[in-house]
Amino acid sequence: MIKPNKIYLLCIIIFLVSCSNKSSEHRLNNLITTYENYKKNKNENYPLGIFTEERFEAYANFCDSLKSELNKINSKKLNEDALISHTLLDFILKETIINFKYKTHWNPILSDAGFHLSLTYRVHSITDKKSALSYLKLLKSIPDFINQQSTLIKKGIDAGISQPLIIFKGYKSTYEKHITLTAEENFYYSPFKNLPKQISNYEKDSLRRAAKEVVLNDVIPTFKNVKAFFENIYYPNTRKSIGVSETPNGAEYYQSRIDYYTTLNETPISIHEKGLKEVARIRKKMKSIVDELKFKGNLKQFIAFLRDDPQFYADSPEELLKHARNIAKKLDEQLPRYFKKLPRKPYGVAPVPEAIAPKYTGGRYVGTSPESTDPGYFWVNTYNLNSRPLYVIPSLTAHEAVPGHHLQGALNQELPETIPKFRRNLYLSAYGEGWGLYTEYLAEEMGIYTSPYEHFGKLTYEMWRACRLVVDTGIHAFGWPRDKAVNFMTDNTALSIHEVNTEIDRYISWPGQALSYKIGQLKIRELRDLAEEQMGDRFDIKTFHRKVLEDGALPLSILEKKIHFWIEQLNR
Numbered sequence: 092m093i094k095p096n097k098i099y100l101l102c103i104i105i106f107l108v109s110c111s112n113k114s115s116e117h118r119l120n121n122l123i124t125t126y127e128n129y130k131k132n133k134n135e136n137y138p139l140g141i142f143t144e145e146r147f148e149a150y151a152n153f154c155d156s157l158k159s160e161l162n163k164i165n166s167k168k169l170n171e172d173a174l175i176s177h178t179l180l181d182f183i184l185k186e187t188i189i190n191f192k193y194k195t196h197w198n199p200i201l202s203d204a205g206f207h208l209s210l211t212y213r214v215h216s217i218t219d220k221k222s223a224l225s226y227l228k229l230l231k232s233i234p235d236f237i238n239q240q241s242t243l244i245k246k247g248i249d250a251g252i253s254q255p256l257i258i259f260k261g262y263k264s265t266y267e268k269h270i271t272l273t274a275e276e277n278f279y280y281s282p283f284k285n286l287p288k289q290i291s292n293y294e295k296d297s298l299r300r301a302a303k304e305v306v307l308n309d310v311i312p313t314f315k316n317v318k319a320f321f322e323n324i325y326y327p328n329t330r331k332s333i334g335v336s337e338t339p340n341g342a343e344y345y346q347s348r349i350d351y352y353t354t355l356n357e358t359p360i361s362i363h364e365k366g367l368k369e370v371a372r373i374r375k376k377m378k379s380i381v382d383e384l385k386f387k388g389n390l391k392q393f394i395a396f397l398r399d400d401p402q403f404y405a406d407s408p409e410e411l412l413k414h415a416r417n418i419a420k421k422l423d424e425q426l427p428r429y430f431k432k433l434p435r436k437p438y439g440v441a442p443v444p445e446a447i448a449p450k451y452t453g454g455r456y457v458g459t460s461p462e463s464t465d466p467g468y469f470w471v472n473t474y475n476l477n478s479r480p481l482y483v484i485p486s487l488t489a490h491e492a493v494p495g496h497h498l499q500g501a502l503n504q505e506l507p508e509t510i511p512k513f514r515r516n517l518y519l520s521a522y523g524e525g526w527g528l529y530t531e532y533l534a535e536e537m538g539i540y541t542s543p544y545e546h547f548g549k550l551t552y553e554m555w556r557a558c559r560l561v562v563d564t565g566i567h568a569f570g571w572p573r574d575k576a577v578n579f580m581t582d583n584t585a586l587s588i589h590e591v592n593t594e595i596d597r598y599i600s601w602p603g604q605a606l607s608y609k610i611g612q613l614k615i616r617e618l619r620d621l622a623e624e625q626m627g628d629r630f631d632i633k634t635f636h637r638k639v640l641e642d643g644a645l646p647l648s649i650l651e652k653k654i655h656f657w658i659e660q661l662n663r
Contacts, residue, residue: 115168119177122161123511126180129153138229139213139236142196142243151191158184175642176511178649183517186351193344197247199240202258202596203450206240207317208265210279211446212457215465217282220290223298230279230305234313241320251339253329257573258596259321264449266321269314274303278446279310335567335602345567348603353610354521354646359568362606366560369609370583373554380547394585403480403544408442408473414481415454415471416440418488418539425537426493431633432640434501438467438492448474452597453590454487456496461504461515467497478587482548489534490552495527503643510643519644520604525611526639528556532616551585556612558583559598559605567602614647615639618654625658 131150134141158181166177190196199206210233217223247253271277275284283302286295336342349357374390381393388396397403405411419440426433436459443451453472459465469492472479489495500523506515531549540546558580565571565579573595580591598605618639623630638657639650 115164115166116170116173118164119161119169119173119180122157122164123176123180123513126157126184127512137232137235138225139210139232142236142239144196144243144246147191147196151188154184154187158188172510172642175645175649176514178646179514179517179644182354182646183513189347189351193340193347194247194250194252197243197250197252198254199244200254200600202254202262202600203447203452203593205265206244207237207314208447210236211444214279214282217286219287220294220298223283223286223290226282227298227301227305230302230310234309234316237313237317241316244320244325248325248328251330253325254600255333256326256329256331257333258600259326260596261449262321263318265447266314266317268446270311270318274306274311277306277310278444280306333566333573333599334570336570342568345602349606352520352603352607354519355610355614355648357606357610359564362560362610363564363569365613366557366562366564366609369557369613370554370561373550373557374583377547377550377554380543380550384543391582397480397482397544397547397585398587403482405476405479405481408476411473411476411479411481411484412440412442412471415469415484415488418485419469419492421539422489422493422534422537425539426498429494429533429537429632429636430498431637432502434498434505436467436497436501436504438469438497438501440469440471440492443470443472443474445474448472450593450596452593453479453483454491456491456500458497458500458504467501469497475589478589480548480585480587482542482544483552483585484548485534485539485545486531486549486552489530489539490527493530494533495530496523498530499523499526499640502640506643514643517644519646520607521611521614521647522644522650523611524608525613525615525647528553528608528612529615532612547585555580555584555586555594556605556609560609562595563598563603563605566599573599611647614651618651622654622658625662629661 129150131146131153161177161181161184164177166174169177213229215226217226244253269278274280280302283299286298290298330338332338334341335345335348338344345359349359349362353362378390381388381390384393386393386396405414419438438456442448443455451472451474455470457468457470459467469488471484471487491497500518503517504515531552534540535546535549540549562571562576562579566573566576576595576598577591580586580595581588584591586594619635622635638654642653645653
């Protein structure tokens with residue numbers, strides 16, 4: 092029996108703990124609100140944002156101050172959900188600080204993306220007069236945007252922070268496509284070709300005249316300047332070496348990319364070794380399919396056969412898109428068997444825009460904001476059809492559409508409003524790409540792969556991601572030349588030669604990001620295997636997927652703790 096004074100004392104302790112917890116959570120919520128309300132690039136006169144050194148420095152200082160305040164909060168006094176928010180906010184604030192430290196804003200270029208290429212994503216359908224005027228304003232701001240970015244890139248060149256010259260083969264298409272003789276044939280004019288009915292004919296004529304003027308006087312001259320910038324300033328002065336470790340503070344920077352893109356404690360050597368182990372494992376599975384088909388030749392010859400035989404390729408862009416849509420619908424019908432909750436937002440299947448297709452990957456998911464009435468899109472690259480084999484489309488569709496990126500990304504955006512907005516909009520590559528690669532395996536359980544060739548396609552996609560662990564670290568930590576990386580990918584995957592070269596250039600220009608896929612998948616597979624082993628007949632695949640997805644994007648270390656806790660709770 093507890094004496095009255097002891098009961099009173101206990102009540103006081105409980106009250107104080109409760110107040111302390113509320114205080115910690117209140118402070119955290121205030122910091123989150125401060126973070127979410129910071130308008131780093133919002134200005135009515137600059138619809139494309141402001142990209143000056145002062146802006147980047149101010150935002151980095153803001154994040155540094157916020158992180159200092161965040162570190163003062165006793166995280167042990169936070170509930171589970173608040174603790175996740177605390178961890179995630181700390182993670183992304185740290186990333187901003189690191190990016191400013193290494194001046195990544197001086198290098199806004201990738202092999203298949205970049206400051207000028209980002210503008211193509213701002214081209215959209217016009218729904219009314221207001222959106223037409225807004226789009227015209229955006230076009231008018233393109234010259235300022237390009238000038239600001241060029242100023243930063245020049246700083247990078249002077250400091251030895253730039254992309255290797257070797258990745259720019261075929262890069263001219265990224266800007267020359269927009270240097271047209273007339274406004275009407277320009278990509279940035281295209282929204283004005285099909286104006287909505289609610290705009291009067293008089294207003295349509297007026298808007299089109301204004302659009303032609305802006306495209307002729309602002310857009311086309313600016314892309315001429317982009318061409319001159321690259322060909323007269325950038326290409327002659329950029330670096331010849333390909334590994335980021337060969338740039339100032341490069342080895343340290345690469346480790347920071349490993350930390351960010353894997354969200355685990357990994358090193359270049361540990362990742363490289365994991366990659367080699369996975370490559371060996373997957374090769375055995377590939378060889379078994381070659382044997383099953385009784386192919387007369389070795390694995391290398393079988394891969395050559397897959398690359399060259401016309402039966403594996405579509406005859407037209409329409410055929411390729413139709414095939415992708417068919418696979419997408421087959422996946423759709425399987426979802427209720429594997430998931431308790433499905434996203435409200437739909438998705439479409441569409442071709443990669445011509446303006447970016449030549450240097451673009453085989454496919455990608457393009458999401459939209461929660462407020463947008465547009466669907467998400469699974470983009471399929473219909474450029475160079477001989478490099479887009481049909482036997483990989485099931486894996487690609489599962490990864491980019493459902494149950495991969497669209498399902499995960501849309502559910503993330505549809506998290507309850509009790510979850511902070513920054514988490515609802517957050518994407519972490521190890522989690523997101525790890526989930527995408529995991530779903531390629533899940534598609535096998537769904538019965539999506541219907542031939543040995545499609546099973547081989549699944550394996551070649553998994554091999555592709557395993558090779559990334561070897562190639563990315565090889566290039567950026569161990570001094571691999573480009574040819575060695577290309578040969579390693581060519582020998583171990585059935586990717587087309589065009590796609591191999593596209594991918595290698597991507598890894599060169601984007602250190603560390605390619606590591607996230609396989610590292611994330613290995614962790615999710617490891618956690619599922621553990622749950623199945625520990626739970627036996629009580630394991631439910633729908634519940635497992637709900638647990639992985641219900642809190643949105645998480646660092647893998649947090650996801651691991653969450654699944655372990657769930658297993659322990661059920662086993663009590």
